Amino acid sequence: MTHAGHRPDPPERMRPSTPAANATVFLGMITPAGRVAYVTPQLPAEVALAAAGTDRPVESQYRLAGPCVTSSCGFWTGEHCGLGERLATSYQEAVGPAETELPRCAIRRTCRWFAEQGAAACAACSHVVTDSR
Ligand code: SF4
Numbered sequence: 001m002t003h004a005g006h007r008p009d010p011p012e013r014m015r016p017s018t019p020a021a022n023a024t025v026f027l028g029m030i031t032p033a034g035r036v037a038y039v040t041p042q043l044p045a046e047v048a049l050a051a052a053g054t055d056r057p058v059e060s061q062y063r064l065a066g067p068c069v070t071s072s073c074g075f076w077t078g079e080h081c082g083l084g085e086r087l088a089t090s091y092q093e094a095v096g097p098a099e100t101e102l103p104r105c106a107i108r109r110t111c112r113w114f115a116e117q118g119a120a121a122c123a124a125c126s127h128v129v130t131d132s133r
Pocket residue numbers: 016027103105106107108109111112113114121122123125126
């Protein structure tokens with residue numbers, strides 16, 4: 001029940017590029033060409049962790065997502081995700097306006113980058129390999 005004057009909590013946002021230690025969702029696989037092949041419907045991160053080869057970091061094989069931690073993350077500007085902003089801006093500078101057809105992705109409804117940057121975030125996202133260092 002909501003009360004007049006009481007604003008509901010904002011929805012929890014997902015961070016679409018998350019190191020394995022904090023991941024909850026198996027977002028996609030990195031193809032040999034370095035693109036993300038998104039996994040739908042949503043699978044838990046454990047599926048990717050169990051399937052990963054041990055010869056290189058799991059983050060270089062899979063894209064994982066987890067809860068956005070806002071001010072606990074170095075990319076948080078105080079208001080939004082600076083990484084999503086940077087990726088979307090660079091993509092548009094290099095490639096031009098994002099295509100309107102979005103990839104099928106399991107977390108769009110709660111994705112931090114999409115909520116703040118729109119379709120340009122998704123266009124850039126499909127090129128991102130998480131840096132696990
Ligand atoms: S940026 Fe777009 S494609 Fe990437 S995880 Fe968010 S909603 Fe999905």
